Amino acid sequence: MGILKHLLLWPVTGPLFLTEFAVGQIEGVVREELTDDTPVKAELLELQLQLELGRIDEDEYQRREAVLMQRLREVREWRERFGMGTSGGPVRGAAPDAGAPAPEGPTIADPHGATIELNLDWE
Amino acid sequence: MDRDLTPAPDTGTSYAEAAPADEGKYVYCIIKTPEEREFGPIGIGEDGNVVYTVRFQDLAAVVSDTPIRIYDPTRENVLAHELVNEIVMREFTVIPMSFGTIFRTKEDIVELLKSTYRAFDDVLEKMRDKIEFGLKVLWDREQVIALLEAQDEEIRRLKEEITNNAQSSTYFARMQLGRLIESALEGCANDYVVDIHESLKPVAVASRSNKPIGDRMIMNAAYLVERSREHDFDEAVKALSRKYENLLSFKYTGPWPPYNFVNIKLRLERADA
Structure with a gap:
């Protein structure tokens, strides 16, 4: 719907437009939270460190890891529901998407296969 | 299917x-x-x-x-x-x-x-003939603070002032001390990381810094090392851990395959597609 029409019919269409806009915004935020696995992965790394440092025992580790794995699975399910990529699982040896963004850093790529990035810098 | x-x-x-x-x-x-x-x-x-x-x-x-x-x-x-x-x-x-x-x-x-x-x-x-080592460095915050108090004139003075005037010492002085220690700690962590990094550079081919895990870690790095220099790298890490005994603990792992230096990107397919 054009802006002019919105202005003219604001008393009628305005509230609906705002509601739709707000719902869209919230959906975006919620979707981002549901599909982001970085916090879970960070927690997993921290948990592993606790175990390695001897702060927690194997039993506690197992128990807490199981919870995190469940959360990872949930994130994965949401990602699939929203049609986003998931890591792990089956792959095929086909060419990467032509439209895929160019990877950063030095690359050795073959148009018919996978892309391999080499990172031999000092960071 | x-x-x-x-x-x-x-x-x-x-x-x-x-x-x-x-x-x-x-x-x-x-x-x-x-x-x-x-x-x-x-x-x-x-x-x-x-x-x-x-x-x-x-x-x-x-x-x-x-x-x-x-x-x-x-x-x-x-x-x-x-x-x-x-x-x-x-x-x-x-x-x-x-x-x-x-x-x-x-x-x-x-x-x-x-x-x-x-x-x-x-x-x-x-x-070929390159291997990866992981190096995580954790610090003992309390020890470093104790060291800072011993070394840093201003921190010591402020601290004395606060202890001597327990009654009248102001909220402001405490805040100032806290801030001073925080920034000194940050500087310290940075110095340690730079020193460790520079010490390992001559014995490694490449390095990669990952995000530290948790609040005690100041460094989480991976080093790519020639197999023939494994011993030298080992010695360099040991020397560092002696140098920073009591202050820093080193978690040194490997040899690994070059997980942090090569990345094979494959196209993913959904399993039920």
Whole structure:
């Protein structure tokens, strides 16, 4: 719907437009939270460190890891529901998407296969 | 693909139950070998499947049979993945695959090796006889603060002032001390990291800094080292840990395959597609 029409019919269409806009915004935020696995992965790394440092025992580790794995699975399910990529699982040896963004850093790529990035810098 | 409706007992994913057993190949790494190899029944998963090679010319993927499923990155699974790479790298230069990479068929793997032959060959050559070490550095905050108080004139003065005038010491002075210590700590951490980094540079080929984990870690790095210099690198790390005894603790791991220096990007496909 054009802006002019919105202005003219604001008393009628305005509230609906705002509601739709707000719902869209919230959906975006919620979707981002549901599909982001970085916090879970960070927690997993921290948990592993606790175990390695001897702060927690194997039993506690197992128990807490199981919870995190469940959360990872949930994130994965949401990602699939929203049609986003998931890591792990089956792959095929086909060419990467032509439209895929160019990877950063030095690359050795073959148009018919996978892309391999080499990172031999000092960071 | 037809779905078998009997629930699978172990996994929380829907894929395992849909796939007949041993349908896919789990790939651990890529190596160069003129002949078929077997590495024993050490494959990922509950069954201890045999790890073997799928070859194209002199390149090979090191694989084991697996149901098509998503492996959760549990410690157990990740260690299984790493164990295979560790055993293979005793004899070969390896390009590690990301955890959880599964191909549907042997033919798919051969296709990957074939179509990416030159890139793999090139990277294997560049990575030849190079190994990775992990170095995590944690500090004892209290010890460092004690050191700062001993060394930093202003911190000491402020602290004395606060203790001497316990009654009248202002909120402001305490705030100031807190801030002073925070910024001194930050400076300290930075100095340590720079010093460690510079000490290891002469004995390594490359390095990569990862995000520190938790609040005690000030450094989480990976170093790529020539096999022939492994001993030198070792010595350099030991010297550092002696130098910073009581202040820093070093968590030193490896040798690893170059997980942090090579990244094979594959196109992902949904399992039920």
